[in-house]
Amino acid sequence: MDNIEREAGASGNPHYHDLLKTRALDSLAATKTYVWRTTAAALAVSMLVLAVSALVLAACLYQITLPFSESQPPLMRANTAAGFLLATVSLIVQCLVVGPRRLITLFGQLLALLLLVLAAAALMQNFMGSAGWLDTVLVQLALQPSVRLASGLHPMVAIGFIFAGSALLLLDFRLGKEQYVAEYLAIFLLFLSAIPLLGYLYNVAAMTQMVYATSIPLLSALAFLLCGLALMMSRPRHRLMAIITRHAPGGQMLRRSLPQMLILLVALHWLADWGARHDLYDRSSLPPLLTLVDGVLVLFIFWRAGGKVDLEYGARLQSAAELAEATALLIAVSDNTNDPIFVKDRLGRLIFANPACLRRLGLSWDQAKYRRSREILPLAEDADKVDQDDIRIMNGGVSETLAQTMQLPEGIVTFQTTISPWFDQQGQVMGVVGIATDISERKRAEDSLKQRELELERTIAQRTALLRELANHMETIREEEKRAIARELHDNMGASLTALSMHLEGVYKILPQDAHWQNRQGQMQTLLSSLVATTRRIQTELRPNMLELFGLKAAIAEQLEDFGARTEILCRSSLPDEDITIDHRIEIAVYRMLQEILNNVSKHAHASQVEVILDIDEDRLALTVRDNGVGMSQERFENTSTHGLRGLNERATYLGGKVRFSAGKDKGTAVVIELPISVQVQNSGEQADT
Incomplete structure (x- = not known):
């Protein structure tokens, strides 16, 4: 990272920090994943404690025999189970993010306050030697009032409930900038629950009793341990838990090494104690043996963690070098091209612009940085059109190539812009990336060509109209000629055929009466009739009198x-x-x-x-x-x-x-x-x- 920053500083690129912000989105997405997983784990642990507490309380109140009810020491007392019910319900309610948030949080805090008051009262009454209020209420809830319930709370159990109730009541309260009181109370609760658990593990009665006549039940100690873990995990963004949930090397090392170290420490210590109890070696040699085991274990764990950190650091250095090379190449391409290149976020703010884009806008990077379209384009209608295109592409999730005409300081310019949606690793749309090419000359040539086409079409239409007028005029002339020919046929040829027919009638009278001239007479009459019919048909076709x-x-x-x-x-x-x-x-x-x-x-x-x-x-x-x-x-x-x-x-x-x-x-x-x-x-x- 330092190498990249030095290289970026040497290059003088004003956009580098914006590129680093883009690169950090991946780490932020991974952190969000760990956060919701941790919160889900807190809810799961709380539900487990809630289910076990409800089962134990029902068994105590209604005399249900559990398969392990005869185990010694007692599984869990009824009043203890009731306290865990209040604690887990309060935590679950305060982890919810649905409904009226303030009312739900207030309800959870009221439950925590009730738990705190009951635990404090039980602790005071325990010291005074009288029965607790909660015990009296539980006896009244029992199906058999004659049943005897164990009265009072173990002092350490009451103290545990006081820590848990205080932590739940102050779950989001902080001192100063990042000091959350609930985290420290949860750590105290974990430390308190670890004492009887180690006592049961190593069979040390003093640790299970904790300066009291009776031992803390094993299930109660486990429930306190789980409650403390749930309290820590319920707020994964608070200061101490944020160290673990971050995607940083420290968080990764803690998530990998801390559980292994704790499990190995407990297992090896228990094995060493088991060997001493079975006379495999003298107990006086146990402290140096444990020191040796702890030293080897700590050395192994930290050596292994250091190796992983070293590998990650080397991978980060290699990734940083590759990123620096890619960044330098990207900067060289974007700075030396004449095509404007830009990147916008989901809100339409400009988060990257190459020098060509800034020159076209007539702005410096400081003037254009994080500005919207209405703030960098002279005309509001151009800005609105650009924003509409960006929103459509982000909603559709598909790249588009558009022709955008806008007013810039140099004049009206037309760009052919390819705009693509910008996705993160989870597939969420982060904004748009665009590259534009000036096609103003081509646009003007196309407009000129279209204008010439329109003029040509207009000329052709005019010429066609003239030709049609000419065709109509010729058709009119043809009709007039047909009328004239028909009139000539009627007036001249019709009259001539009529006169010819009359003359032939006279000729027929003087012709000899033999068969030869009679045939000739019939042929002439037929021919004359056909000629008259043909003349009339032609006349009718030329001039339809009808x-x-x-x-x-x-x-x-x-x-x-x-x-x-x-x-x-x-x-x-x-x-x-x-x-x-x-x-x-x-x-x-x-x-x-x-x-x-x-x-x-x-x-x-x-x-x-x-x-x-x-x-x-x-x-x-x-x-x-x-x-x-x-x-x-x-x-x-x-x-x-x-x-x-x-x-x-x-x-x-x-x-x-x-x-x-x-x-x-x-x-x-x-x-x-x-x-x-x-x-x-x-x-x-x-x-x-x-």
């Missing part, structure tokens, strides 16, 4: 009748009952489109039946044409480059409608044309959109 005189319904009916007569294809129609009033250009367009569809059916469909459905509502006209022919492939549906399909699409699109092609239910093809009732030229809509 459409102009009687409307769309009549024109469709006439067209289907003529189509069926020419092609021998069965034609069915479904037309509205009411009269149709629509724009004349829509009528012409529907008529011509139906004409084109019927021509395609006659040429390609090989159909025997055609169905035409005309549907009109308030603002829409739909013309559906279905045949039972061979049908069309999907590629043909999508191919609008052919003249027929392209003409249908162009007409419909110009008038604000559309054309759909699909396969029939069984076979054949269905064509659906949808047009508005009133003319809506498509280019006006496009101009409004642009």
